[in-house]
Amino acid sequence: MSYTNFVNKEDIIYEEDLVSEEDNTEIYITKNITVKTIIHSLTPLEYPPTSEEGTAIIYHVEGWQNIEMAFEDVQYSMGLPCGQNKTTCTYLGDIAVIKKDRTCHGxxxxxxxxxxxxxxxxxxxxxxxxxxxxxxxxxxxxxxxxxxxxxxxxxxxxxxxxxxxxxxxxxxxxxxxxxxxxxxxxxxxxxxxxxxxxxxxxxxxxxxxxxxxxxxxxxxxxxxxxxxxxxxxxxxxxxxxxxxxxxxxxxxxxxxxxxxxxxxxxxLCEVRFSKLIPVDIKSCPFVILISKGIHTHPPPPPNQVPVTIRTRLQELIHQANNDNTDVTPTHIITGK
Ligand SMILES: [Zn+2]
Ligand SMILES: [Zn+2]
Ligand SMILES: [Zn+2]
Ligand SMILES: [Zn+2]
Incomplete structure (x- = not known):
């Protein structure tokens, strides 16, 4: 098993492709936050890409059991300085969102x-x-x-x-x-x-x-x-x-x-993250993670089994039990 962003190939949209298409214009996420790159994802990303002028990942969370996976699966440690406020998301059509700000801890x-x-x-x-x-x-x-x-x-x-x-x-x-x-x-x-x-x-x-x-x-x-x-x-x-x-x-x-x-x-690192969660997530099933700045450190190692993998593992184990085969969790984890 290799450490990849745990998404299917068709769920990855490459930043480079988007930059050229989008004419390098600023995109307003809120009245005060702009980015130059938007990435859509149907699944959580362990290493969300960032850029100097801001990258927003729009997670389509419809059908997710837990929308927090969008943030919990991220392998960067996030912490102080931080903040939280209620604001309006222009990008999602002027809806009320809770915005949580965090800083990369390198x-x-x-x-x-x-x-x-x-x-x-x-x-x-x-x-x-x-x-x-x-x-x-x-x-x-x-x-x-x-x-x-x-x-x-x-x-x-x-x-x-x-x-x-x-x-x-x-x-x-x-x-x-x-x-x-x-x-x-x-x-x-x-x-x-x-x-x-x-x-x-x-x-x-x-x-x-x-x-x-x-x-x-x-x-x-x-x-x-x-x-x-x-x-x-x-x-x-x-x-x-x-x-x-x-x-x-x-x-x-x-x-x-x-x-x-x-x-x-x-x-240390000064990349800033903002998480935007609609107040009414049912009628607007999207959450947004914005990263701004360049990480001034090597990527952190995957230090936890991402929630997505855990869920998949549970499904596999469940399925294995039902199929009554000899697949054990160890087999699944090591691929042996
Ligand atoms: Zn989309
Ligand atoms: Zn960083
Ligand atoms: Zn050493
Ligand atoms: Zn002795």
Whole structure:
């Protein structure tokens, strides 16, 4: 399953096509708000396009179970400065609407973020763009150096919990090996504690499975790691929603010859959103989302299963139950 705007192909109307058709004139949404682009959509959009001079998405909500989906499915975090007032929508034929104003809250990126990511701006999201592919590539963990760095960081951050006479052990992490004189079993390596004495239990113990470079780990633990100076350090492609509770990037990073975790930093944004909801939604089944400005950050990752997908999933599960097939929610989600 790829992260796309969850609409059918025929429900997508391309901004570029419209700009040329519409002669670049200002379109009044309310007496005080103009846009230059109008997009019609029958379904919610996760990444509503924006533009410097304003883009309005007109959602046709007839038959929707919940009109809030138009806004809840949006992956941009929205917040202060914000406001709400009642006004008249010129575009929908001078009807009374509630207008809610919000500001884009950007994203969080790692202090070791790639310069490309730091400087990134966007108006719309192409789900197949290189960047998104690289972001998911960044998360792949079948890389020996990466795993070794991660192991080292874990060891470094794990204090030894052993208590001796009420005092916590201050031993350092050390690479150890468990083996037999008769060599009937292959040696097994683990990260132990320099404070350990024979027959003491509950010191630091971190097992090492495959995909770890023991030589590199040993260098790191002994402070003998010299790094690879030819490779750029700022190469992180992680992007988090502004609402993340994380303080650090989950990936190990190299800063000269030390391996460390990157702090997450806010990337701010000044795109303004306005949501317009008719007071009498029954007689006017449209809601409007206006975006103005250019996002000065990479697209936020999809951090929640959009409501539309959830609804579809429920329908599929329901259908699967009725059809009595062996389709489980896991099958549906992973496509396996
Ligand atoms: Zn329309
Ligand atoms: Zn990072
Ligand atoms: Zn210890
Ligand atoms: Zn933004």
């Amino acid at each position: 994203v969080k990126i790692c202090e070791f973020a790639d310069p490309e990511l730091r400087e990134m701006e966007h108006k719309s999201v192409d789900p197949n763009s290189d960047l998104r592919l690289r972001m998911s590539k960044e998360l792949s963990t079948d890389n020996v150096n990466y795993n070794t760095f991660a192991k080292y960081l874990a060891a470094y951050k794990t204090e030894c919990r052993y208590m001796r006479d009420g005092v916590q052990c201050n031993g350092k992490p050390i690479l150890k090996c468990l083996r037999r004189h008769d060599e009937t079993v292959p040696p097994s390596y683990f990260i132990g504690c320099t404070g350990w004495r024979m027959n003491e239990k509950f010191h630091r113990f971190i097992s090492i499975k495959e995909n770890v470079d023991l030589n590199l780990l040993q260098q790191l633990l002994n402070g003998l790691y010299e790094g690879e100076t030819d490779e750029p350090v700022n190469n992180c492609y992680s992007v988090f929603s502004n609402s993340t509770k994380r303080i650090y990037c989950p990936h190990p990073h190299r800063s000269e010859n030390t391996i460390t975790q990157g702090k997450l930093m806010k990337k």
